[in-house]
Amino acid sequence: MQTPQPYPARWKRPPVLFTHTGWRRAIYAGALVYLVLAMQSIEIDWQRVYLGLDRGWKFVEGFLTPDFTTRWRDISEGLIESLTMTITSTVAGVLVSVPIGIGAARNLAPMPVYLACRGIITLSRSFQEIIIAILLVAMFGFGPFAGFLTLAFASIGFLSKLLAEDIEACDRSQIEAIRATGASWWQVVNYAVQPQVMPRLVGLSLYRLDINFRESAVIGIVGAGGIGATLNTAIDRYEYDSAGAILIIIIAIVLVVEYSSSYIRRWVQ
Amino acid sequence: MTNQPSTPVWQYRSSKQTLLGWLGWFLLVALTVFCWQLMNENTIWAFVSDAPDQAADIGGRMFPPAWGYIDQLWKPLWDTLNIATLGTLIGVAVAVPVAFLAANNTTPSRRFVRPLALLLIVTSRSINSLIWALLLVAVIGPGLLAGVIAIGLRSIGFIAKLLYEAIEEIDFSQVEAVRATGASGAQVIDYAIVPQILPAFWGISVFRWDINIRESTILGLVGAGGLGIQLSASLATLAWNQVAMIFVVILGTVIISEWVSARVRQAVI
Numbered sequence: 456m457q458t459p460q461p462y463p464a465r466w467k468r469p470p471v472l473f474t475h476t477g478w479r480r481a482i483y484a485g486a487l488v489y490l491v492l493a494m495q496s497i498e499i500d501w502q503r504v505y506l507g508l509d510r511g512w513k514f515v516e517g518f519l520t521p522d523f524t525t526r527w528r529d530i531s532e533g534l535i536e537s538l539t540m541t542i543t544s545t546v547a548g549v550l551v552s553v554p555i556g557i558g559a560a561r562n563l564a565p566m567p568v569y570l571a572c573r574g575i576i577t578l579s580r581s582f583q584e585i586i587i588a589i590l591l592v593a594m595f596g597f598g599p600f601a602g603f604l605t606l607a608f609a610s611i612g613f614l615s616k617l618l619a620e621d622i623e624a625c626d627r628s629q630i631e632a633i634r635a636t637g638a639s640w641w642q643v644v645n646y647a648v649q650p651q652v653m654p655r656l657v658g659l660s661l662y663r664l665d666i667n668f669r670e671s672a673v674i675g676i677v678g679a680g681g682i683g684a685t686l687n688t689a690i691d692r693y694e695y696d697s698a699g700a701i702l703i704i705i706i707a708i709v710l711v712v713e714y715s716s717s718y719i720r721r722w723v724q
Numbered sequence: 725m726t727n728q729p730s731t732p733v734w735q736y737r738s739s740k741q742t743l744l745g746w747l748g749w750f751l752l753v754a755l756t757v758f759c760w761q762l763m764n765e766n767t768i769w770a771f772v773s774d775a776p777d778q779a780a781d782i783g784g785r786m787f788p789p790a791w792g793y794i795d796q797l798w799k800p801l802w803d804t805l806n807i808a809t810l811g812t813l814i815g816v817a818v819a820v821p822v823a824f825l826a827a828n829n830t831t832p833s834r835r836f837v838r839p840l841a842l843l844l845i846v847t848s849r850s851i852n853s854l855i856w857a858l859l860l861v862a863v864i865g866p867g868l869l870a871g872v873i874a875i876g877l878r879s880i881g882f883i884a885k886l887l888y889e890a891i892e893e894i895d896f897s898q899v900e901a902v903r904a905t906g907a908s909g910a911q912v913i914d915y916a917i918v919p920q921i922l923p924a925f926w927g928i929s930v931f932r933w934d935i936n937i938r939e940s941t942i943l944g945l946v947g948a949g950g951l952g953i954q955l956s957a958s959l960a961t962l963a964w965n966q967v968a969m970i971f972v973v974i975l976g977t978v979i980i981s982e983w984v985s986a987r988v989r990q991a992v993i
Contacts, residue, residue, distance in 0.1 A: 489809075493805075493806040494810075496802060496803060496806050497806070497810070497867075497868045497869055497872065498867065498868070499867075499869050500865060500867070503864065503865040504864045504865065504869075506865075507863045507864040508863075510862065510863050511863040511864070514859065514862075535762060536763065538759070539759035539760070539762045542755060542756060542759045543756055543759050543760050543763060546752070546756045581978060581979070582971075582974075582975070583938055583939070583942065585854065585942045585945070586942065586971065586974070589959065590782070593778065593782055594775045594778045594779050594782065595771060595772055595775050595778075596768060596771035596772070598766060598767055598768075599764070599766075600763070600764060600767045669850065669852060670852070672852065672855065673852045673855060676854060676858065676945070676946065683855070686855065686858070687858065690858055690862055693862075702851060702855075705850060705851065706847055706850045706851070709846075709849075709850035710846060
């Protein structure tokens with residue numbers, strides 16, 4: 456009779472991620488070497504950091520006791536610019552991205568149109584807002600108009616890509632059913648595709664509205680108008696209480712927009 | 725065939741719904757027009773109509789890009805990668821405990837701790853990393869450290885939000901099973917919750933790393949190190965061919981990081 460194997464007293468959890476031992480060790484070693492190298496590239500000037508702590512504390516104080524009144528004129532102007540920029544650019548972005556989104560859906564558009572629309576989407580998505588804003592400010596001058604163009608351009612890539620994916624994921628049988636009645640291409644889009652993607656399009660537009668407001672607070676730093684410019688000025692003047700007030704306003708508006716847009720989205724879908 | 729007067733014609737919506745729909749559209753259009761006028765009060769249209777000439781001029785100066793300039797870009801590129809990676813690590817290190825505190829089923833106190841954790845997440849999420857960098861450069865001085873911390877602060881909210889949603893969606897029977905063996909709280913987290921959220925965790929982290937690479941390329945515009953410092957120097961001297969070269973490098977980096985992140989997410993999820 457065979458002697459029973461001693462029951463193992465210890466159990467070690469098998470690794471989840473890199474199952475091959477050699478590879479696992481190599482990857483861990485590589486990560487460690489990288490970390491050491493990366494840490495060395497950071498030069499920390501402790502004296503400067505120490506001096507800055509004082510200023511950092513002043514900023515925390517400014518955040519806790521925000522000053523809305525002294526610069527209220529600047530703040531309200533920046534806010535109005537940001538909000539108007541957000542709304543107009545989202546509307547313009549949606550208007551342009553609907554045809555591009557339809558063109559970029561493989562099941563609706565012929566090959567040349569598909570490639571052209573995909574090209575536009577890739578172009579719009581590959582550069583981020585700040586870089587587009589730098590170029591557009593150089594072309595159109597300072598102010599919210601350049602910001603409007605930046606946000607609209609960035610919205611096009613985002614919305615058309617997601618819309619196109621949504622159209623491609625449509626229920627094919629509905630399209631076939633409408634087509635079987637002898638409907639033209641326009642009628643197919645109108646009666647088979649549009650009802651299926653409309654709730655999603657509304658949701659995406661509201662989500663983009665949310666993103667556009669956040670971005671509108673940033674692109675002002677490079678001169679494209681909005682609350683970001685006001686914030687930049689406040690920090691340059693070392694007015695941390697005004698800067699704190701602006702940040703609190705941004706956070707509050709983002710919260711309101713996010714909650715109301717998620718509420719509307721739930722209601723639409 | 726004629727319509728019988730007695731049978732009502734089929735309508736998609738009742739007349740009240742139709743009216744409300746039109747009213748909604750009308751309000752949207754009115755709001756957009758109003759915002760458009762408010763936004764463009766101060767726009768100087770001469771600059772706008774001038775834009776095609778400006779675009780042609782800048783385009784002419786950008787082409788051909790200053791290929792030789794790449795020699796001076798390797799070091800900033802390395803810095804940019806480090807900012808993104810180290811910043812992501814900081815973000816992950818802080819976000820994981822915050823996510824456990826914020827998730828409905830793991831938080832120690834739903835009334836006190838959870839709202840605090842959610843507030844932290846919202847604050848971190850609503851402020852763009854460029855604004856964090858702007859503040860940190862003023863506080864701890866220009867350099868890589870400000871960039872790393874800015875990226876880290878922005879990443880906390882993103883990672884913690886997606887992670888706590890993943891924690892809230894876990895299968896609770898596994899937690900009960902592990903608890904039934906007499907496991908302590910830490911062991912329950914280790915053996916019942918962590919294995920369930922690990923794929924989501926890797927996916928989220930790599931996704932955020934990819935976004936951070938994009939964002940860290942421009943942090944230098946406010947002095948926080950990386951490619952952006954070269955970009956702002958080239959912009960300030962109007963050396964558009966160098967700017968074009970930097971754009972090429974940024975585009976290459978973004979494409980590679982997106983590819984890496986897509987591969988890793990495919991492998992993990």
